[in-house]
Amino acid sequence: MAKLLGKLKRVVFSRLVITIVLVAAQAYFLFSTFYWLSSYMPVISILLTLLSAVLLIYIVNRDIDPAFKLTWAIPLCLFPLLGGLLYLYVEGDFITHAFKKTVNHRIEEGKPYLKQNKEIRRRLNEKTCSMSAISRYVESVGGFPTYENTKVTYFSCGEDKFADLLPELEKAEHFILMEYFIIYEGTIWDSILEILSRKVSQGVDVKLMYDGTCAINGLPRGYEEKLKAAGIDVRVFLPAVPFFSTYQNSRDHRKILVIDGKMAYNGGINLADEYANRRHPYGHWKDTAVKVEGDAVRSYTVMFFNLWYSIGPESGKNFIPGDYLKYLPEDNAETRKELSSQKEGWDIPESGYVMPYGDGPNSRHALAENVYLDMLNRANRYIHIMTPYFINDNATMRAFKYAAERGTEVKLIVPHIPDKKLIYDVTRTNYPVLLRAGVKVYEYTPGFVHAKEVVADGNKAVVGSINFDFRSLYHHFECATYIYRNPVVAEIEADFQKTLEACQEVTMEYYKAIPWHHRLIGKVLNFFAPLL
Numbered sequence: 001m002a003k004l005l006g007k008l009k010r011v012v013f014s015r016l017v018i019t020i021v022l023v024a025a026q027a028y029f030l031f032s033t034f035y036w037l038s039s040y041m042p043v044i045s046i047l048l049t050l051l052s053a054v055l056l057i058y059i060v061n062r063d064i065d066p067a068f069k070l071t072w073a074i075p076l077c078l079f080p081l082l083g084g085l086l087y088l089y090v091e092g093d094f095i096t097h098a099f100k101k102t103v104n105h106r107i108e109e110g111k112p113y114l115k116q117n118k119e120i121r122r123r124l125n126e127k128t129c130s131m132s133a134i135s136r137y138v139e140s141v142g143g144f145p146t147y148e149n150t151k152v153t154y155f156s157c158g159e160d161k162f163a164d165l166l167p168e169l170e171k172a173e174h175f176i177l178m179e180y181f182i183i184y185e186g187t188i189w190d191s192i193l194e195i196l197s198r199k200v201s202q203g204v205d206v207k208l209m210y211d212g213t214c215a216i217n218g219l220p221r222g223y224e225e226k227l228k229a230a231g232i233d234v235r236v237f238l239p240a241v242p243f244f245s246t247y248q249n250s251r252d253h254r255k256i257l258v259i260d261g262k263m264a265y266n267g268g269i270n271l272a273d274e275y276a277n278r279r280h281p282y283g284h285w286k287d288t289a290v291k292v293e294g295d296a297v298r299s300y301t302v303m304f305f306n307l308w309y310s311i312g313p314e315s316g317k318n319f320i321p322g323d324y325l326k327y328l329p330e331d332n333a334e335t336r337k338e339l340s341s342q343k344e345g346w347d348i349p350e351s352g353y354v355m356p357y358g359d360g361p362n363s364r365h366a367l368a369e370n371v372y373l374d375m376l377n378r379a380n381r382y383i384h385i386m387t388p389y390f391i392n393d394n395a396t397m398r399a400f401k402y403a404a405e406r407g408t409e410v411k412l413i414v415p416h417i418p419d420k421k422l423i424y425d426v427t428r429t430n431y432p433v434l435l436r437a438g439v440k441v442y443e444y445t446p447g448f449v450h451a452k453e454v455v456a457d458g459n460k461a462v463v464g465s466i467n468f469d470f471r472s473l474y475h476h477f478e479c480a481t482y483i484y485r486n487p488v489v490a491e492i493e494a495d496f497q498k499t500l501e502a503c504q505e506v507t508m509e510y511y512k513a514i515p516w517h518h519r520l521i522g523k524v525l526n527f528f529a530p531l532l
Contacts, residue, residue, distance in 0.1 A: 099238065099250065100362035103310045107143065107362075110302045113324050116145040124353070130378045130460065131353055131484040134371065138357050138482075141365040150294035150354040152481070152488040154463070156495040158269045158276040161289045162188060168259055169195045175205040175327060177258040177304045181251065181465070183210045184218050184272035186279070192271060193230070200231035208232050209308055211252045212239035235311055250361050252307060253476035255289070255465050256300050261329045263293045264300035266356065266481050267463050268452045275450070283417040283447020286499060288386070290463045290481050290488070292354060299356035301327050303479055306358075352486030359466070360477035368466045369473040371482065373399050375456050382409035383456040384496045386449055389469040390414055390427045391526075396468065397433065404438035413496070413503055416443035419450075423469075425522035431511045442503035449499075452480070453492065460484045461492045 116139050124132045124146065135146040155161040169176065169192065176199065183189055196206050208227065214236075220226075227234040237252040257265040267289025273279045275287055292300070305324060359368035376383060376399040383403060390412070392400075404410040412434065418424030434441055452472075455461040464480020466472045483489055504510075511519075 099310065100360075103306065103360065103362040106306045106310045109309075110306050110324065111143045113328055114143055114145055114299060114302050117147075120146060120148055120353075129484075130374070134374050134482070135353070135355055137374075138355060138367065138371065142357055142359070142363070142367050144299055144355060144357040146353050146355045147294070147296040147299075148353060150292055150296040150352075150486075152354060152483055152486050153291040153293075154488045154491045154495070155267070155269075155289045155291070156491075156498075158285065158287050158289075161265065161267070161269050161291075162191075162276050164291065165257070165265060166191060166195065168263065169199065172199050172204050172259050174260045175207070175258075176260075177256070177301065177327070178206075178208045179210075179252065179254055179256040179304050179307070180271050181211045181213075181253045181255065182270035182272055183214055184270075185220075186273035188273050188276050188278060189271045193227075196232060197230045206232045207304075207308065208234045209237055209252070209304070209311075210234075211237045213251060235308065237307065237311055249475045251476050253465050253472065254303070254307075254358065254479045256304050256479060258297060258301050258304060258327075261297055261301060261327060263291055264297045264356075265289055265291050266300065266465070266479060268450050268465055280447070282415070282419050285447060286386075286444055286449045286451055288451040288453055288463055288492075288495070290483075292356070292481060294354075296354040296356055296481075298328060300479075303356070303358045307477065352489075353484045354486065355482040355484070356479065357482060358477065358479040359473075361475055362477075366473065368478055368480070369393075369396065371462065371480070372396065372454065372466075372468070375454055375460065375462065376400060376403050376410075379403055379408045379410075379456040381457050382411070383454065384409075384411045384413075384493065385454050385468070386413045386451040386496065386499065387468040388415055388419070388448065388450050388452070389423055389467045389471075390430055391423065391469040392430075392473075393470070396473075397430070400434060400439055401437035404434075409440070410438070411440045411442065411496075411500070413442045413444055413449055413499060415448045416445045416504065417447045419448055422521065422525060425518050426525050427522075428511070428514060429519065429522035429526050431506055432508065435506065435508055435511070441506040442500060443506060444499065444502060445504050446502050453496075455489060455492045455496055458493060459489060461489045463492065 269275045453463045466478045
């Protein structure tokens with residue numbers, strides 16, 4: 001019943017329903033105006049035209065992607081009342097605008113704890129490699145350093161991640177920090193919650209933050225209080241308030257778990273049974289994650305507290321350095337020693353670099369998209385990508401086409417069984433453009449690909465929570481792990497090749513065989529892509 005109510009809420013308060021209501025309102029308004037106020041129609045028409053013109057001028061001059069400008073410009077011209085009201089509703093969310101300022105303030109306060117090691121920067125600057133440029137960019141606009149002395153473990157499925165995670169949670173001695181987009185009751189979450197409750201009783205500080213849409217999507221009413229009763233310090237990220245906020249925007253889509261400042265988990269895997277294939281709503285669920293041990297854990301810890309301190313009682317206050325320092329070990333000497341002993345003769349500075357980074361709607365830099373664009377534009381031999389959704393702006397589409405047209409092998413894996421059918425229709429509208437440019441597209445026939453990863457040229461990879469769509473690149477808080485010349489890159493590429501064996505290659509004949517009404521729906525919805 002709870003899930004049914006959750007689905008009903010999502011439908012009732014979705015943008016589609018709100019748009020239909022606004023269209024009906026405009027129709028009613030126009031009919032009433034024509035019938036009762038026909039003598040004033042010239043004046044009303046002028047006022048609506050002026051409103052549309054003012055909003056158009058404002059939108060055209062905004063520092064946003066042209067796709068967003070086009071999406072808003074045409075409705076404003078065709079339907080001034082509907083377009084104006086929808087724009088003000090979606091973009092005039094003053095609560096989230098104020099929240100973004102709070103997040104930026106917290107990020108500035110946290111920057112002193114994420115200073116780039118000068119020796120690492122010197123070595124990077126001396127190297128003529130792509131990592132030097134992208135690390136300078138991410139440090140400059142995002143404040144995220146690049147690290148050495150870091151071990152990365154790759155998990156090719158949720159089953160492997162949870163098999164590794166549960167024993168590590170049992171070993172926690174000081175604190176556990178958890179930030180997830182989705183938590184659903186079931187075997188996976190129940191087993192984690194049981195460990196967390198025991199660790200709390202042992203004096204371990206457990207902090208849990210999950211996105212506010214969980215209350216709509218499936219968690220029972222009052223679940224937050226149940227967690228607090230177990231001793232867990234829990235915060236819900238921006239609970240959705242129907243009609244008063246566009247709850248699809250500014251969501252916390254990140255997946256971060258930090259244990260004692262020694263290790264951190266990141267990737268696409270949420271805390272629910274389908275992510276470990278304990279249930280199969282969309283066939284086999286293909287997802288990936290990484291575990292990071294060593295110096296780079298520091299960035300995940302600071303990222304966690306950037307949002308944690310933005311939504312709690314501290315949100316309107318300054319906080320003392322100790323609030324960060326007690327969760328940031330000054331030195332990971334023990335981990336560094338352990339890493340060095342794992343491979344005799346391992347030259348740590350040459351073992352590779354790890355750069356955790358985050359992005360969100362609070363930033364104007366589109367950092368997450370620019371990292372992907374950098375990988376696409378610099379790829380020489382190949383670039384291989386897995387993503388559940390593929391709905392991009394012109395810059396990303398041009399980068400895909402340019403990479404393929406210059407002779408780089410570009411391969412893209414998307415789902416065959418979708419979790420969101422309308423989004424899937426839009427994803428498939430991009431097939432002809434990609435195929436004509438020489439991009440190889442594959443659908444994962446056993447089920448649903450939820451992995452968000454890129455691997456290129458055998459020396460770099462990104463694994464995280466960031467999809468190739470407008471929602472991840474512009475609307476959500478996201479994070480990922482950039483890995484360069486680390487041994488794990490070869491494992492990520494090997495997993496891509498193994499996944500490829502379970503895929504069906506997309507051809508023009510395959511695309512043309514898609515039912516015409518699905519292709520039509522995709523093309524129509526593609527016009528609204530920035531809002532999906």
